Amino acid sequence: MTDEDLAARLAETAGKLLMALRDSGTVDGKALGDAGDVTANAYLMSALSALRPADAILSEERVDDLSRLDSSRVWIVDPLDGTREYSEGRDDWAVHVALSIDGHAAVGAVALPAQGKLLRSDQPPPPVARPDRPRLLVSRTRPPAECTQLADRLGGELVPMGSAGAKAMAVLLGQGDIYLHTGGQHQWDNAAPxxxxxxAGMVATRVDGSPCTYNARDTLLPDLLICPPEYEARVREALA
Structure with missing residues (x-):
């Protein structure tokens, strides 16, 4: 199995486990979110350890083993991105599985299980038409001031949505056009997206235009911009 196929299979299967757990009705609320985190993480850790035993792993739900710093190949996973949305029965949550090679997010898959969607780094979705008035994906509970200011400068509008993965994939799917995040993220929040x-040929960088690099000692990767190339110049100018 190629790395791309493995990432997709893992993300998809973890998503099915999460859906089955939620649909079972055996737990709800915060307990459902906690159970989802544990269940998806246990599956991903077991599968990766069996199928890629020589590779290192960085997961949100596992104590960070800094021996990963000596490895050129590191799987970076978020077993349940959007625990709150998942536990509330919403569909804007995701499963992230990425492979960092020499600090670059080389392979990735993002599953949107409640939407029945799986996006892969080697199988980009078809291009979509973009509006003149860009749509900015923002947190549904705490939209940052920077996004409001950027929307004003671009003449755009805000589209509230849940998890980071859901917002990032909404750009690729044409449900939005710009995902700007400045509120602090970790490597597992954005490696797969x-x-x-x-x-898919999108701009996916730090806000200052530098590349996102992975497998650093500090897991914090605080800001991110994802948008189509045709928006980049307008966004950079507005951010400046």
Whole structure:
């Protein structure tokens, strides 16, 4: 199995496990979110350890083993991105599986299980028409001031949505056009979305235009911009 196929299979299967757990009705609320985190993480860790035993792993739900710093190949996963949305029965949550090679998000898959969608870095979705008035994907509970200011400068509008992965993939799917995040993220929050976005020919960088790099000692990767190339110049000018 190629790395691309493995990432997709893992993300899709973890998503099915999460859907089955939620649909079972055996737990709800915060307990459902906690159970989802544990269940998806246990599956991903077991599968990766069995299928890629020589590779390192960085997961949100596992104690960070800094021996990963000595490895050129590191799987970076978020077993349940959007625990709140998942536990509330919403569909804007995701599963992230990425492979960083020498610090680059080389392979990635993002599953949107409740939407029945799986996006892969090696299989970009078809291009979509973009409006003149760009749509900015923002947190549904705490839209940052920077996004409001950017929307004003671009003459755009805000589209509230849940998890980071859901917002990033909404850009690729044509449900929005710009995902700007400045509120602090970790490597597992954006490695898979960045890999998938880059595979689709999107701009996926830090806000200052520098590349997103992975497998750093500090897991914090605080800001991110994902947008189609045709928006980049307008966005950079507005941000300046």
């Amino acid at each position: 960045v890999a998938v976005a880059l595979g």
